[in-house]
Amino acid sequence: xxxxxxxxxxxxxxxxxxxxxxxxxxxxxxxxxxxxxxxxxxxxxxxxxxxxxxxxxxxxxxxxxxxxxxxxxxxxxxxxxxxxxxxxxxxxxxxxxxxxxxxxxxxxxxxxxxxxxxxxxxxxxxxxxxxxxxxxxxxxxxxxxxxxxxxxxxxxxxxxxxxxxxxxxxxxxxxxxxxxxxxxxxxxxxxxxxxxxxxxxxxxxxxxxxxxxxxxxxxxxxxxxxxxxxxxxxxxxxxxxxxxxxxxxxx
Amino acid sequence: xxxxxxxxxxxxxxxxxxxxxxxxxxxxxxxxxxxxxxxxxxxxxxxxxxxxxxxxxxxxxxxxxxxxxxxxxxxxxxxxxxxxxxxxxxxxxxxxxxxxxxxxxxxxxxxxxxxxxxxxxxxxxxxxxxxxxxxxxxxxxxxxxxxxxxxxxxxxxxxxxxxxxxxxxxxxxxxxxxxxxxxxxxxxxxxxxxxxxxxxxxxxxxxxxxxxxxxxxxxxxxxxxxxxxxxxxxxxxxxxxxxxxxxxxxxxxxxxxxxxxxxxxxxxxxxxxxxxxxxxxxxxxxxxxxxxxxxxxxxxxxxxxxxxxxxxxxxxxxxxxxxxxxxxxxxxxxxxxxxxxxxxxxxxxxxxxxxxxxxxxxxxxxxxxxxxxxxxxxxxxxxxxxxxxxxxxxxxxxxxxxxxxxxxxxxxxxxxxxxxxxxxxxxxxxxxxxxxxxxxxxxxxxxxxxxxxxxxxxxxxxxxxxxxxxxxxxxxxxxxxxxxxxxxxx
Numbered sequence: 001x002x003x004x005x006x007x008x009x010x011x012x013x014x015x016x017x018x019x020x021x022x023x024x025x026x027x028x029x030x031x032x033x034x035x036x037x038x039x040x041x042x043x044x045x046x047x048x049x050x051x052x053x054x055x056x057x058x059x060x061x062x063x064x065x066x067x068x069x070x071x072x073x074x075x076x077x078x079x080x081x082x083x084x085x086x087x088x089x090x091x092x093x094x095x096x097x098x099x100x101x102x103x104x105x106x107x108x109x110x111x112x113x114x115x116x117x118x119x120x121x122x123x124x125x126x127x128x129x130x131x132x133x134x135x136x137x138x139x140x141x142x143x144x145x146x147x148x149x150x151x152x153x154x155x156x157x158x159x160x161x162x163x164x165x166x167x168x169x170x171x172x173x174x175x176x177x178x179x180x181x182x183x184x185x186x187x188x189x190x191x192x193x194x195x196x197x198x199x200x201x202x203x204x205x206x207x208x209x210x211x212x213x214x215x216x217x218x219x220x221x222x223x224x225x226x227x228x229x230x231x232x233x234x235x236x237x238x239x240x241x242x243x244x245x246x247x248x249x250x251x
Numbered sequence: 252x253x254x255x256x257x258x259x260x261x262x263x264x265x266x267x268x269x270x271x272x273x274x275x276x277x278x279x280x281x282x283x284x285x286x287x288x289x290x291x292x293x294x295x296x297x298x299x300x301x302x303x304x305x306x307x308x309x310x311x312x313x314x315x316x317x318x319x320x321x322x323x324x325x326x327x328x329x330x331x332x333x334x335x336x337x338x339x340x341x342x343x344x345x346x347x348x349x350x351x352x353x354x355x356x357x358x359x360x361x362x363x364x365x366x367x368x369x370x371x372x373x374x375x376x377x378x379x380x381x382x383x384x385x386x387x388x389x390x391x392x393x394x395x396x397x398x399x400x401x402x403x404x405x406x407x408x409x410x411x412x413x414x415x416x417x418x419x420x421x422x423x424x425x426x427x428x429x430x431x432x433x434x435x436x437x438x439x440x441x442x443x444x445x446x447x448x449x450x451x452x453x454x455x456x457x458x459x460x461x462x463x464x465x466x467x468x469x470x471x472x473x474x475x476x477x478x479x480x481x482x483x484x485x486x487x488x489x490x491x492x493x494x495x496x497x498x499x500x501x502x503x504x505x506x507x508x509x510x511x512x513x514x515x516x517x518x519x520x521x522x523x524x525x526x527x528x529x530x531x532x533x534x535x536x537x538x539x540x541x542x543x544x545x546x547x548x549x550x551x552x553x554x555x556x557x558x559x560x561x562x563x564x565x566x567x568x569x570x571x572x573x574x575x576x577x578x579x580x581x582x583x584x585x586x587x588x589x590x591x592x593x594x595x596x597x598x599x600x601x602x603x604x605x606x607x608x609x610x611x612x613x614x615x616x617x618x619x620x621x622x623x624x625x626x627x628x629x630x631x632x633x634x635x636x637x638x639x640x641x642x643x644x645x646x647x648x649x650x651x652x653x654x655x656x657x658x659x660x661x662x663x664x665x666x667x668x669x670x671x672x673x674x675x676x677x678x679x680x681x682x683x684x685x686x687x688x689x690x691x692x693x694x695x696x697x698x699x700x701x702x703x704x705x706x707x708x709x710x711x712x713x714x715x716x717x718x719x720x721x722x723x724x725x726x727x728x729x730x731x732x733x734x735x736x737x738x739x740x741x
Contacts, residue, residue, distance in 0.1 A: 094711030
């Protein structure tokens, strides 16, 4: 059984259809890149999968590990291992990063019927994962994303992913706003997390992220539909010719 | 049952007001009504000296001539002061802690208030991990039913007792300080309190003594149709310091009950008083029926040089809260602080804030007020910063933040600034925010359920204030906020 199976997914925002029949199958252990120009529906796809209620699914089906994903609340999807790395991570003033993560991790453990991690074990875990993504320990004590630079926010997303160990990680434009050093660090984090039972969905506009994270499959999303799928060479082709060709086809 | 529905059940199980039970105990109470006779009865009941009775009667005469104040941004039907009973007490008045009615002890147990002094475990391994000692004065309706750790505190010359005892045992101190910070005719409710106050706590910390444990008073209203009018007086002599906590609960009743207290603090040279309140009076039901009218006057006098008074309050209960813990900064270099979290939900109303009166040179004050409004809650921050011509180089910083949850609640801010010295530095910042959809979605995407997410975000919002509370109280306050805010979303 595939980890994620999207069948003819249609979704709209305020009555306007953005996704117009997406079909996509992701197996465990795979890294898929969804590429597309601005306004193609990339971010909408990630938010619909994560359960944002500002989007209305008008048709289609999404199976996650055989379960009807669209039937679940956002928090239940997260507890089942769906992680969204936000394009614009949100600030939560006054709530320490570690406190937030502990609440998240324990909510997931509780869902799985596991006991809460004690303070010592938790601290050990986050220190180890912070090291993995080269995250300054001072950021752990600060309020969630408050006053973080763009790069720090993105790194914090990857750090959270490393702590929460999802089955399916959807990274929405994680590369945008990163300088080359930050991009390398974020990519190293993702690569370290790759494993046979975990899948990634990388949502990106540019090919440069794929220089650092090698995808198994590349999909071109234009006008709410996947116009073409292929291997990593498709991303290279896009880099040369741009999205214009696909936009013409889609029109 | 799935894990998620179990979570929801656990959350809903603790919903509502946990402290709403009534203790069935034999009580004697005055019939409703207020006159000179009422005041004489209360005074006689307490076997008070003549000067105390006169003091009360003068307050009553003043009160009779005062109009009911109506400037606060709260709405309620006029209070019928003749329909209230001004005295209710358990029939069997204990002489010592050992004689306290077991039913009362059981009630305090249920409320989580420690009424037993723990035996000292000096030298015993692991004793350091115990909960810190807290001395408690328990006020039940009109009277104090017991005070713990009195003897131990007395070893250092600290007096911690009920106000009634203080009038008997330390009349010179009571006479010297009572009404010096909040005069008898200060305002309508203070005058009423001065006439009919029935008990409260008295604290005296002698020169140079740091009180070795937290002192606390726990106020419980139990009888119906009664008001609670307590009076607290705390005096910290030169170089003394004390941290004092107060908590309050009441049964759920359909009537509105009046709680009109007066608290006076006096800090002499280099003295430090920290006064923390977690107010959880019954707020009324979901339709706004019943609940406590909490009309309280609290004021501290920084009489001495370099003295400091800090008020921290977490106001989650009461149908109406009308309360402005204030500091009069008379001594040079004295410091006044006010940290407040107020929550209004259902049909609760709160008009609360502070006054910082700068008189001495180089006086400083800080105000941090966080208001959270949900449901049909109405909330106002009202604060006065006054710098008198004598207050050279006075400084104030005020920050008032409001958070709105839902679209039927309201928040207002009424800051008054009166600077009579050209060198005064006064800063005021105010914000109003909502819990954003984005914040909620972010939390949910990390597996945190909606109610926990709201409480997480709100606790973050209140952090600046919670970190000022004594450790255990901070935990209490956070839990209280969770219980209070459940069901406020959506």
